[in-house]
Amino acid sequence: MGFNEVFGQFSIFQGLDDAEKTLLSGLFERKTYEINDVVYREGEKGGTLYFLLKGKVRICRLTQDGDILPYASVKQGESFGLMSFIDGTDHTAMTIADKDIEVIKMEKGDFDKLFIANPALTAKVYRNIGVQLCEIIRDMNKQHMDLTSYMFKRG
Known part of the structure; x- marks a missing residue:
């Protein structure tokens, strides 16, 4: 899959012209992981944005007992690592490949250098990331309200 196909798959690239896509594609790195590979661990240095081209990943947290507790999944055509890409903080979760996966990675440091030049x-990209984060927060709020309502109804 060429990078041109990637741009149509992810809303983060919406509104970019061909010249901007060419500049941005210079920051991309393609990488593959096998099933059950850890893409990143909780506490590791963040700052990488991942675009999932193939497969599925689980976003997990470790419990105090050391068990892996999955709380979200990311499917083909979705991105992950958004928060640490924005603020540069360490990862607050672990990401594990549910299947063999293929991703495009983009490093915050490289993107920040592009900020100076363009x-x-x-x-545009940060605005689109913001819109995506808003969608995630709205969905989480809905889930929270549904769970709260369910708990109150059950007594």
């Missing part, structure tokens, strides 16, 4: 391009 602030309009990076502003």
Whole structure:
């Protein structure tokens, strides 16, 4: 799959022209992981945005007992690592390949250098990331309200 196909698959790239896509594709790195490989662990350095081209990953946390507790999944055509990409903090979760996966990675440091050269391009991408994070928060709020309502109804 070429990078042109990637741009159509992920809403983060919406509104970019061909020249901007060419600049951005210079920051991409393609990587594969096998089933049950850990993409990143909780506490590891963040700052990488992942675009899932193939497969499925689980977002997990370790319990105090050391058990792996999955709480979200990411499917083909979705991205992950958004929060640490935005703020550069360490990962607060672990990501595990549910199947053999293929991703495109983009490093925050490289993207920040592009910001100096092309602030309009990076502003478009950051805006789209913001929209995606809003969608995630709205979904989480809905789930929280549904769970709260369910618990109150059960007594």
